[in-house]
Amino acid sequence: MIDCFKREAMEEGYVEGMVELLGYIEVNPQDVKKFYSDWNPIYQEILNLATNNFER
Structure with missing residues (x-):
């Protein structure tokens, strides 16, 4: 998963360097419509x- 973040950072912002995952956010797919x-x-x-x- 970290490689995915690195790739996105490079593609979007031309940013390279060390990556440390600090945490994550869980989103209930049923609640997305409320916020978007x-x-x-x-x-x-x-x-x-x-x-x-x-x-599964």
């Missing part, structure tokens, strides 16, 4: 499928 008004139903379906596969 333009939430696409396709994104919700992807999140639902990913969550279902993760919980």
